[in-house]
Amino acid sequence: MTPLDITRSIDIKAPVEKVWAAITEPDLIAQWFGDTAEFDATPGASGAFGWRDHGGAFRIVVEHVDKPKTLVYRWARDFDVDPTPANSTVVRFDLTATEDGTRLDLLETGFEELADPQGAQSGNTEGWLAELGELVEFVESR
Template sequence: MATLDITRTIDIKAAPEKVWAALTESDLISQWFGDTCELDPTPGGAGRFGWTAHGADFRVVVEHVDKPKTLVYRWARESGVDPVQGNSTLVRFDLTEIDGGTRLNLVETGFDDLPDPESARADNTGGWTAELAELVEFVERA
């Protein structure tokens, strides 16, 4: 693993299928991750995540799906561009059933290939801290 990768592990008091739905269904994603979402959660599927505060939509391409265990997508660092290596990072979610719920492991890679790797990693580190807290709150109360 590269030094700039982001890794997070959280336990969620909900079944893996419920967490999977929150990661893959557009209407649910937009309730915890950004303000708007369109996602086709199939290999090669496209999508976008929107944040009103940033005034932007960030495009996504799904790279791997193993329902309901693994979701991998590439998302662009800049608004309005297709994600490719060098302008995007790769996000991987792995779900494991545990007593009382689901363990979610997140790994985001590819920062080393960006023009502003340290800044991008810092932005996303703070972002994932907030967004994963919102995911836990959303899934556990729903």
């Protein structure tokens, strides 16, 4: 890991299958992560996450899936461009069953390859704090 990597662990009072659905099914993703989602949890599949307030969609490519434990995708930092190592980061979700539900571990890497590594990492750190809070609220309220 590098100092720029983002790591987060959260506990969600819901079974792994319910959390997995929330991070892999487009209609559910769009209820906690942005406004729109095109997503297929298949390695090599392309998709996008959209935010109306930001005026565009961030394209993604799914890199690894081990249902219902691990999801890895690469997402572009700029709107409407295909992700490449020079313009994107890699997000990894690992889900583990716990006595009270699910532990979600998030790891985002690849910031050092970007034009503004510190700015991108700072922005995404704040973003994940908000988005993961929304994920917990969404899953636990369903």
